[in-house]
Amino acid sequence: MIRVLLVHDVRILRCALAALVGREPDMTIEAAPAKDAVRLARAQPTDVCVVDADVTGRSPLDELAGLSRKSATRSVGPSHRLLVLVSQHCPGALRRALDAGARGFVCKDALPEQLVTGIRQVAAGERFVDNALAGTVLRASEVPLSERELTVLSAAAEGAPITEIARRLGLSTGTVRNYMSAITRKTGARNRVDAIRISQGAGWL
Amino acid sequence: MIRVLLVHDVRILRCALAALVGREPDMTIEAAPAKDAVRLARAQPTDVCVVDADVTGRSPLDELAGLSRKSATRSVGPSHRLLVLVSQHCPGALRRALDAGARGFVCKDALPEQLVTGIRQVAAGERFVDNALAGTVLRASEVPLSERELTVLSAAAEGAPITEIARRLGLSTGTVRNYMSAITRKTGARNRVDAIRISQGAGWL
The missing domain is CATH 1.10.10.10 (Winged helix-like DNA-binding domain superfamily/Winged helix DNA-binding domain)
Structure with a gap:
C-alpha cells in the first residue's frame, strides 16, 4: 500500500481530493491542513506527501521537504517524498517547490488520473513531471527579481x-x-x- | 435523483468535488468550468448548480442565476437553483452570490456532509445557510465602498x-x-x- 499524506488548507477541497485518491485500491490517504502537516508527517510513516503549492506557500513546503531529505540521507525516521499540485500560470510556485526538492509535479488542470500516476511514480522513487507543466518548468527559472x-x-x-x-x-x-x-x-x-x-x-x- | 451541475475552474478540484458528490446514491453529477457552465445549464435539466463563488467571480454567477430565475417564474426551460461554496473570510463573494439570488451557502471549510445536505435542501426548494457562515453573512452587508x-x-x-x-x-x-x-x-x-x-x-x- 502507498501511504499518502494530502495537504490542503481548504477543508472541503482537501476531503474531495482525499475521496478521489482514496478510490485507488493501492493507496491509503490521510488529509490535513498545512499547519498540521509537518507534525503528522513526523509522527507516522508516509510514502508520498501531496501538497497544493499555490495555497500553501513556502514554509510548510520547506519543512516537509526538510523531513524528506533527512530521511532520505540518514535513513532514519519516516520517509516521504513531495509531490506538488501547481497551476500552469504560476511558475513562481513551481520554482519554490523545485527549490524545496519536490519530486513530483502535477498540473491542477490535469485529470485525476495524472495525480494517481504521479503518486505511484514518486512512491517508487522516481520523478514525475506532468507534460502540461513543461512550459511552466521553463518559465520557473526566469524569476526576473532578486x-x-x-x-x-x-x-x-x-x-x-x-x-x-x-x-x-x-x-x-x-x-x-x-x-x-x-x-x-x-x-x-x-x-x-x-x-x-x-x-x-x-x-x- | 438530484441532478447536480458543479462549476469549478480548476479541473483536478472539479473532478475531486464531483467524486465526492457522486458517492451519494441519490445524486448524479456533471462538472464543468465556468466558461461552459451556462451553456450546459441551458442544454440540460439541472436541479442544483454548485458554484465556487471565490473562483468564479460575478459574471457566470449572474448568468446562472438569471437562468434559474427565468425558469422559476415562467416555468419554462430547465430549472436549477444556485448553491455556492464560499470562504468565511470573503464576505464580498458571499454578497455577490446573495445578489445573484443563490439559495444555498456552504462554507469551504465545512465537512463534505454539509455540501451534500445543502444540495438536498436546495433541491427540495428550501434555502440552506451553513452555520459557519453566519458571521460572514452579517459582514456581507457591510461593503463600505460605493x-x-x-x-x-x-x-x-x-x-x-x-x-x-x-x-x-x-x-x-x-x-x-x-x-x-x-x-x-x-x-x-x-x-x-x-x-x-x-x-x-x-x-x-
Missing part, C-alpha cells in the same frame, strides 16, 4: 508604505524607491500596483 | 495609472484622486496598495 527585490515587493504588497519598508529593512527611503523603480522596470509593469499584480500572478511573491 | 468607488479601485487593482482610470471613466484626474483618498480612508488602509489588498481579501473586488 531576493532583495522580492523582499521589498512583498512588504509593499502587504500595504507597507516606503518609509516603513525602509525602516524594516534598514535601508534609506531613497534606496527603497530605487528598488521599486527597478522592480517596476524588470516586471514590465506600469506602476507599483501593477508590479505587485504581475508578480503575484506569476507566483513570485 | 459602486463607483469599486469601479475606480478595480481599475487601480489592474495596474491602471490615475490618468488612465480618469480617461476610462470620463473623470478628471483630481476626481479619481479624491475617490482613491475616500477609498483608502473607508477601508482603513495605509495607502492605495493596502486598500486593494484589503478589498481583495474581503472579496469586494
Whole structure:
C-alpha cells in the first residue's frame, strides 16, 4: 500500500481530493491542513506527501521537504517524498517547490488520473513531471527579481508604505524607491500596483 | 435523483468535488468550468448548480442565476437553483452570490456532509445557510465602498495609472484622486496598495 499524506488548507477541497485518491485500491490517504502537516508527517510513516503549492506557500513546503531529505540521507525516521499540485500560470510556485526538492509535479488542470500516476511514480522513487507543466518548468527559472527585490515587493504588497519598508529593512527611503523603480522596470509593469499584480500572478511573491 | 451541475475552474478540484458528490446514491453529477457552465445549464435539466463563488467571480454567477430565475417564474426551460461554496473570510463573494439570488451557502471549510445536505435542501426548494457562515453573512452587508468607488479601485487593482482610470471613466484626474483618498480612508488602509489588498481579501473586488 502507498501511504499518502494530502495537504490542503481548504477543508472541503482537501476531503474531495482525499475521496478521489482514496478510490485507488493501492493507496491509503490521510488529509490535513498545512499547519498540521509537518507534525503528522513526523509522527507516522508516509510514502508520498501531496501538497497544493499555490495555497500553501513556502514554509510548510520547506519543512516537509526538510523531513524528506533527512530521511532520505540518514535513513532514519519516516520517509516521504513531495509531490506538488501547481497551476500552469504560476511558475513562481513551481520554482519554490523545485527549490524545496519536490519530486513530483502535477498540473491542477490535469485529470485525476495524472495525480494517481504521479503518486505511484514518486512512491517508487522516481520523478514525475506532468507534460502540461513543461512550459511552466521553463518559465520557473526566469524569476526576473532578486531576493532583495522580492523582499521589498512583498512588504509593499502587504500595504507597507516606503518609509516603513525602509525602516524594516534598514535601508534609506531613497534606496527603497530605487528598488521599486527597478522592480517596476524588470516586471514590465506600469506602476507599483501593477508590479505587485504581475508578480503575484506569476507566483513570485 | 438530484441532478447536480458543479462549476469549478480548476479541473483536478472539479473532478475531486464531483467524486465526492457522486458517492451519494441519490445524486448524479456533471462538472464543468465556468466558461461552459451556462451553456450546459441551458442544454440540460439541472436541479442544483454548485458554484465556487471565490473562483468564479460575478459574471457566470449572474448568468446562472438569471437562468434559474427565468425558469422559476415562467416555468419554462430547465430549472436549477444556485448553491455556492464560499470562504468565511470573503464576505464580498458571499454578497455577490446573495445578489445573484443563490439559495444555498456552504462554507469551504465545512465537512463534505454539509455540501451534500445543502444540495438536498436546495433541491427540495428550501434555502440552506451553513452555520459557519453566519458571521460572514452579517459582514456581507457591510461593503463600505460605493459602486463607483469599486469601479475606480478595480481599475487601480489592474495596474491602471490615475490618468488612465480618469480617461476610462470620463473623470478628471483630481476626481479619481479624491475617490482613491475616500477609498483608502473607508477601508482603513495605509495607502492605495493596502486598500486593494484589503478589498481583495474581503472579496469586494
